[in-house]
Amino acid sequence: MxxxxxxxxxxxxxxxxxxxxxxxxxxxxxxxxxxxxxxxxxxxxxxxxxxxxxxxxxxxxxxxxxxxxxxxxxxxxxxxxxxxxxxxxxxxxxxxxxxxxxxxxxxxxxxxxxxxxxxxxxxxxxxxxxxxxxxxxxxxxxxxxxxxxxxxxxxxxxxxxxxxxxxxxxxxxxxxxxxxxxxxxxxxxxxxxxxxxxxxxxxxxxxxxxxxxxxxxxxxxxxxxxxxxxxxxxxxxxxxxxxQQATATITLANGQHIPLNREVTLLDNLRQYNISHAAVCGGRARCTTCRVRVLEGIDYIPPPSPLEQQALTKIKAPRDVRLACQSRPKGAITIQPLLAPKASPEESLKPGGLEGQEQEVAILFLDLRESTRLAEQRLPYDVLFILNQFFSEMTEALTQTQGHYAQFAGDGLMALYGIHGDNPQRACRQALKGAKTMLEKLDRLNRRVASELDKPLQIGIGLHFGRAIVGSMGPPTAEMVSAIGDDVNVAARLEGLSKQYQAPVIISAALAQQAGIKPPVTALHQASLKGRQDLVSCYALTKEDL
Ligand code: FES
Incomplete structure (x- = not known):
């Protein structure tokens, strides 16, 4: 700053x-x-x-x-x-x-x-x-x-x-x-x-x-x-x-860290620390059940060998999916296994993972600004009352625009559009409509609770279109259909930019293109997002632009 x-x-x-x-x-x-x-x-x-x-x-x-x-x-x-x-x-x-x-x-x-x-x-x-x-x-x-x-x-x-x-x-x-x-x-x-x-x-x-x-x-x-x-x-x-020289670690999606041995494969690294990992073919690059999504540090893994590439091509794997039995990381990485450790031979060479599937989807992240400040200045019951009203309005906006509620995070949520394999253009347009409806409902809510607040509630929304693993996930008693993947992270990070660009909605150029809209060129930015090498083109939009 x-x-x-x-x-x-x-x-x-x-x-x-x-x-x-x-x-x-x-x-x-x-x-x-x-x-x-x-x-x-x-x-x-x-x-x-x-x-x-x-x-x-x-x-x-x-x-x-x-x-x-x-x-x-x-x-x-x-x-x-x-x-x-x-x-x-x-x-x-x-x-x-x-x-x-x-x-x-x-x-x-x-x-x-x-x-x-x-x-x-x-x-x-x-x-x-x-x-x-x-x-x-x-x-x-x-x-x-x-x-x-x-x-x-x-x-x-x-x-x-x-x-x-x-x-x-x-x-x-x-x-x-x-x-x-x-x-x-x-x-x-x-x-x-x-x-x-x-x-x-x-x-x-x-x-x-x-x-x-x-x-x-x-x-x-x-x-x-x-x-x-x-x-x-x-x-x-x-x-x-x-x-690169320092002791590097492998971080699993559940937060567990293990030291990296650069001389052996990722699968062997996991096995050295007794971490169960699927490997139906025993590490011969035939089954692809050992596949992992590399959430961070993909550049530390040398490019796939022809053998690995052949297997990855069969499952139409994106660039950040690699075979644990073939990859030898040279630096710190974060991975998400894509199949359960007890994966069956039937799951070999099938695209996707996590009992879900990889598909194109429009992802929306919503965050309520300054929620901590709200909690500090109000009695807990008042905060609960305002938050419940807020989420009621936002989920109503989702229902009206056929958005799927996929994650709740205290002062924000994630939603998906197009999870039933809808037309991508329609999914993106619905997502844009969802963002606009949320802003309209927020205005209405702000008018309603004006006397309760010293300043109106504000939100930031990030929208992106890309590929994600969509499936049922979460604790056994509270599973819900959600999504994971690099493009989900992009949507979350775009939402984080709304404060920086002083605009309530940030949409990726990929989503704008799929939706077939042309936002004002003056709203275009090239953003550097954490964990990504390449800049991401995005538009910082107001409610009127949507
Ligand atoms: S264990 Fe079968 S491809 Fe890696």
Missing amino acids: WQAKLRIISGLTLFAFVLTHLLNHAAGIISFQTQNQWQQWLLGPWQTDIGKVILLSAFVIHALNAVYSIYQHNSLKLAKWQLAQLITGLAIPFLLIEHIAGTFVAEELLRVNHEYMSVLAIFWHVDTTKAVTQVITLLVVWTHGCLGVHYWLRVHASYRKYQTSLLGIAVLIPTLALAGFISAGQQLLRDFSEEILLMHLAEANITADTTATISSWVSQGRWLLAAIILFPFVLRWLKRWLQ
């Missing part, structure tokens, strides 16, 4: 600096004398001692934040916009160092005067390649800043309303700045002879010696920057390597 806040505050500070810089460039459309006059108003505050401290702090914080993000991100498989932001962000220090060294640093250490006329004389008279670099720098910095601001604000409905106009302004500002930069440079060449320009540069202490000193700073600085940027990548690699 603090990290995100620091990134935003430092980013906005730098964005403000770049904006004033560009506006100052734009003044060159009038004349470079105007640029010099505007400089004291637009850039003057940044050149005071306090301004320099703020600017330098923002730069250091933003850069360190980026370095730390690279290090701690689970995966560097990024969405296109994130990749663009990362690349532009990494390029900025390399591009900007020459400008900073030649202006602010040189002024402090070499007593160089970097007023506009001196800078323009260097760009347009001494070395025009520097002018080209300056233009590229300007575009890269501005693009990076605009991407950051856009993806920060896009979850806000008010921003989405003005997005097109703001895009126009975002294009106009650098265009004017470039025009001003070129125009001022041309004016300088027109109005002053070479002798005067050289004399001016000499007065500003921009000599061959100071230029050589600045160049050597720049080349040394770029090496230092390269080392700083490489540092988090090296740390990431080291962290992963150390994790």
Whole structure:
């Protein structure tokens, strides 16, 4: 949280600096004398001692934040916009160092005067390649800043309303700045002879010696920057390597942990600790009764051998299902056996497991926000009264939309749509309708119990469409038809994003596609979900969007 806040505050500070810089460039459309006059108003505050401290702090914080993000991100498989932001962000220090060294640093250490006329004389008279670099720098910095601001604000409905106009302004500002930069440079060449320009540069202490000193700073600085940027990548690699070397464990779905022996198969690992596990063919990759779903750490198991792959293909196993008798995990994994330990030969080579079957289904997760706070502020009877009313409304919404109630979790529930093998599109549409009905019923409930609450009840809903093992599960006396699997976890984690994206409903792009709907593109996100390598496309929607 603090990290995100620091990134935003430092980013906005730098964005403000770049904006004033560009506006100052734009003044060159009038004349470079105007640029010099505007400089004291637009850039003057940044050149005071306090301004320099703020600017330098923002730069250091933003850069360190980026370095730390690279290090701690689970995966560097990024969405296109994130990749663009990362690349532009990494390029900025390399591009900007020459400008900073030649202006602010040189002024402090070499007593160089970097007023506009001196800078323009260097760009347009001494070395025009520097002018080209300056233009590229300007575009890269501005693009990076605009991407950051856009993806920060896009979850806000008010921003989405003005997005097109703001895009126009975002294009106009650098265009004017470039025009001003070129125009001022041309004016300088027109109005002053070479002798005067050289004399001016000499007065500003921009000599061959100071230029050589600045160049050597720049080349040394770029090496230092390269080392700083490489540092988090090296740390990431080291962290992963150390994790692989450390004693790893196998975690079973019931929470039991056993140490992992990397030299033997998963089945042998389980047997070493007397954990019963189905293996009708005795570990010959013929029966598939030893199949497990790998809930976490699938990448720590080397790809299936041709023999295992052949067996997996026969049961149409998804990527996260592996044969325990053939897999040799190299790191920590969490598994869910898919057949009972006493599986019979009849269950061999049949898809599915757990007396259920693997099928496509729409999954809905619902969570009541701040239920702990509610419990702390109310008497237990009041809380029970409100919760019972809440669940009564929500289950009514399920009944009305043919949703199947599949799990209860104190302040939330899971529901399934399409468990009877219905048409997938219909199942997804019903799930969306279910979410909308829940929100409508919540509004009604909030009006009814307004006097009991200091603020209205809020919910978060996650919706996803995918494959899951659907079957009867739970304690023998209280079995219910529910679902397990990776896609169920995705739905649960999407629900968790509703708070982050400040939207009551998060639906996966997979569900939107199956339902045949096209949510607003501005609501699209690429989310990184715990336990998944790849980003998941999802939409953050309001009741009106459904
Ligand atoms: S035990 Fe039969 S395939 Fe693994």
